[in-house]
Amino acid sequence: MKSISLFAVLITAAVLAYGTIDMPDFGDPQAPANLHVAPRYIEKTHEETGVTNMVTSVLASYRGYDTLGETTVIFTAGISVILLLRRKRDD
Amino acid sequence: MNISQHFPVMIVIIPLISAVIIPLIGRIRRIYGWYVSIAATFSSFLISISLLMTVFEKGRISYWLGNWEPPWGIEYVVDYLSGFVLVVISFIAFIITVYSIKSVGKEIPEHRITPFYSIYMLFVAGLLGMIITGDIFNLYVFIEISSLAGYALIAAGRKRDALIASYNYLILGTIAATFILLGIGYLYMVTGTLNMADLRERLPLLYDSKVVRTAFAFFTVGLSIKIALFPLHIWLPNAYTHAPSVVGALQAATATKVGVYAMIRIMFTVFKPQFILEVVPVSQIFLFLSAVAIIAGSVLAIGQRDIRRMLAYSSIGQIGYIVLGIALANKSSIIGSLIHILNHALMKGGLFLVVGAVVYKTGITDIDDFKGLGKRMPFSMAAFTIGALSMVGVPLTVGFVSKWYLALGALQAGMWVFVPVILISSLLSAVYFWRVINNIYFKDDGVPARIDDAPAGMLMPAFTLAACCIIFGIAAFIPVYITGFAAEMLLRG
């Protein structure tokens, strides 16, 4: 079992390492991740949403729906724990 | 306010809000939770039909959440493919909800029923969200909602084996989800976008990038765990066997189907078909894996004593069919795959519902104990037989249609070897269902005479699914017509 796990881990590591070779360098401002969608968040946040924290504006407004999903996940966890652990009420 | 323009978001929000309301309303009376669930799934079903019709009238629907245009905001997309799958999943969810109350009342402790329905609706909302979303990170969020809900649902019953099954599913499911998250990160790193349509445009230039290939690898491995593609299926048999009957039915009929749907999305609409066929020939690997899955699933199913475990292994084989069609990647084979999604949802759902009814009435799950059940529960067993026939792929059931198209696709792709694979596994499934049918109808002893048939509330849903197996088997042009459009859309380069 241990050796199979180790094998799986090494394979995954190898794939990851393979992928890393072509990555843009760390902190490169010209990396594609920083060029396509993100600039609008950075430049227009204040103008479009009126808040100064870009993380908040993206979180709550541009991608507000993801955050609804996130809240739902938390809610799911809460109900799951109730489902799994709560005992019958005495009353 | 024109409500119909908001249908794409309503189909997810309605079950979600109902899930939130159920804990509040369930305090007044437990049964209200069930009523709310029925209302929510039924409205989702109606909305999904309306959406599919709109797609046929006007083409692809794009809904911008928060009115931010994609790729900056999140986009909801309904096209032929997602419209079709939405209808299938919401229909099954509705049917199983109608069925659920008696079985849940018996298999789940009373004080857990209200949270159970809440989680149940979250599960449905998560699946529907996965189907409709056009944004890969949003896909991840909904995968997690449905997965978390799924773990809890499996462990909801009284059996202790379910706990460890659920835990193992949780560990593997988390690995899968994290792999998907990693894949999303890799794609974002080189493209700077999360929108599926946008990715589709930007990726072809990067097909040679090692990052993109790694991302693809992580997506496929992650989703393969989620859909239990052989040999990553180890979580599935225990989970389906020990879960409460309703959960088994729901998971078997919907969860893996939606996983496959996500896989199709990634392979054909985020990447283009040429990527899996020409750039990195992963389709070859998938062909091989799916053939192994088809045979192995069927062979393993033959050896099982517990009927639910048998059905679970058979699911592994059926998933192989769907993946086979995807990997062959031509029009016929994709039609076959998509119809098989419908088919498997209908018949496996129906079979699990019947098994649930048997458990409800008698508590037996061992195939050897089914002797003479045909006399005691004739209607339930009739539904079971229809489902089994469809599973084998007998003509005039929908199972035949999907296998026919898969085989056509295999020949068109010049891979005639898969035709015998399909035939052999049909034979094997005939073998394992025959054991059950034979016990049910042609053996006498076993089930005590006081057992009578399941209540109408359980029979009707099972029969609805069985009837659909036959209706779509005879009027096969309906699913073929719809999925034909979907297949063409997917293959457009």
Next chain:
Amino acid sequence: MIEIFLGKYNYWIYITLMMIGFYAMIAKHNLIKKIIGMNIFQTAVFLFYISIAKVKGGTAPIVWEEAIQYDNPLPHVLILTAIVVSVSTTAVALALIIRIYKAYGSIEEDKILEMNN
């Protein structure tokens, strides 16, 4: 070769961390250890995301007069969501473990599997 390593050291570290967590998740028998591994595993992926967001000379993505360049806020948002998912999963897993311990009296996977057979 040396640039590959030095220019991307964050990425190499995250791979290492991820593999440690991954190994713990699949090789350890103790159920809680698996959860610890899972946290390491997921957090490593988050580190990767945050590393993508970093821009040389950038400042935190909060509007500020003197800033010339900001870091990319999008990965931060995604990871906020992912952290929440992670803690939710942990909570559900722990709830399961408590139930398992109550049912089996053990949190060692191999022992539990023995008991099942």
Next chain:
Amino acid sequence: MIDLILLLFLVICAIAAVHMKDLLSATMILTAYSLIMALVWTNLNAVDVAFTEASVGAGITTVLLIAALSRTKRREED
């Protein structure tokens, strides 16, 4: 430079957390891991995320793990 040291600490903490037989110690090391991670992220200007990780990873997760440990077993068996 400080980055690299913190990252190395991370690796050490991860290995230690996985290796520890005493689950309570492992949990505490995991907390340290989360805190160092939060530091790394602060260093990378991800203040919101670091804040969250500090409160969730180091706070809630630890509390939950300890609560769970108190209801199960403290030691990992071989």
Next chain:
Amino acid sequence: MEIITSVKPLLVVSVSLLGVLLIAASARKPNLRESWTILTALTKFSLVVSMLPLILKGNVIEYFLISVLPGLDIKFRVDAFGIFFALTSSFLWIINSFYSIGYMRALKEHAQTRFYVCFAIALSATMGIAFSANIFTLFIFYEALTICTYPLVIHKETPEAIRGGKRYLTYLLGTSIGFQLFAIFLTYNIAGTLEFSNHGILAGKGSDFLLTIIFILFIAGIGKGALMPFHSWLPAAMVAPTPVSALLHAVAVVKAGVFTIIKIVLFVFGVDLASKLGLGHGLAYLASFTIIAASIVALRQDNLKLRLAYSTISQLSYIILGVALLSPDGITGGIMHIIIHAFGKITLFFTAGAIYVATHKTNISELDGIGKQMPFTMTAFTIASLSMIGIPPAAGFISKWYLVLGSIEAHQIPIIIVIAASTILNACYFLPIVYAAFFKELPPGEKRERKEAPAFMVVSLMLTAIGTLFLFFYSSALLDLVNIVTAGVTGGN
């Protein structure tokens, strides 16, 4: 030739399904139930007869039901060959019904309702096979026939019966799904249609090699034809009650098998293509081998029903042989042998059943002097044996005559030798029984008194024996029908 659209073929198929409802509804009243059976049989026969004049004028009756998938239609088409088979089966069903009533009541069998219900469904399926307009429709009814005869085969529900039933199903389902479906699928792929046509649909489509493969798959896939090596289900199915054996051997199952083979050879491949590829010769030699081998095995059987079973295997191959010669006379002989063998073999089985009911004897060695106890029965037996051997004035002579003519026409002298040899073998295994029955002394302790079976049975078996003679003298009407078939398939365009 005109094509007439009429709903009658559908009525013929569905009338016994209606009968099923009535039979099942009157399960508690045996007399009523049996009247329904007889009534349905009569209705069915008269419906078939009512179509006869049109067909004799050279017309074809068609009825289109539904299209499942493009190219896969459920469609009925009554032509000369189909109505020939339908007449045979539906007529013999009437007699068999009378006989069954006598047999089942005399032995006080259990589950009689199930018996009659399955019988009626089997006849529906047989009619469906006879009137199929394409291979797909034929395949559906072919499978339906297999499945609905299974409960009949295992009627006794003893372990031995179950084992026999298992083999029955395994062979028939296995070959049909494994090979026949594959062949149908390939045919659809290269021909683009599955409609039967007088000159075949495969000519000029696909390579010779592929066509040969398809042919082999078809022949292997039609297990009901009992060609060696797929014959062993037939002896295994001998555990069934005698009326069922009669059904299997004379009325429905094996006849459906050879009917299908003939349909494939003549109407899918066509005479020209089959002779061009040499497929006819191959099939003829396989059939010859089966004739001789089965006869030799038959010689060594002491159990009367088993001997008859092997005799059937051998006789069926006459039919296939005749068609495989691909000459007009050969085809005539083969087709004529369908009805001639049906009358002869049903008589033989009726007598075997009568002997069993009256004396509980099953082995040939116990039959010494039985002609003195059961003169009518054994007279019928003698007539039928003569027909099997091919001695005038029994009808068997006609088909053998045509077979010999056909082999000369096809320049196949070895085939004549085969026919001659098998005639001798037939004589060897039938005549000793006749001799023993009439000329040997009764075993000590048995009295020379009348011990005939119930009247229902004796009348039935006398009728079929007389029918055998009748066919010899009045064969011209049937030959007219057969000539339409042969003219169609061998004539010019």
Next chain:
Amino acid sequence: MQDNIIVRTITRILIPFIQLYGLYVIMHGDSGPGGGFQGGVILGSSIILYVIVFGVDQGRKIIPEKLSDTLNSIGVLIYAGIGLICMIFGGKYLEYNILPLGSAHFASHIGMLGIEIGVGITVAAVMITIFFETARQER
């Protein structure tokens, strides 16, 4: 820890401050680090601290089961409800700008604040719930 007077006193003093800070973090997510989620966790942990020090039974007296259950749902309902309200005023789901609150900026500001509060409530309530259920000792 129920009998350690120092811990008990300090906890009593600290908890209001922690809660105040939590509320601050929720409210000021728009201009600085933090937001509904972090604030919710802080609010939740104040109660968790209370429960650790004073015990589960005492904790349940402050936050009864019904209350925390209700709050779980209320938070998500606020969030989803704001989305629906946006729809009623003719916008897309979660399109705050459309709310009739004067300027679009202000509307968007209020909308975001609203959902942050929703998130905060749910997160705090769920954290409390999870902790109560996990920490409850078997009797």
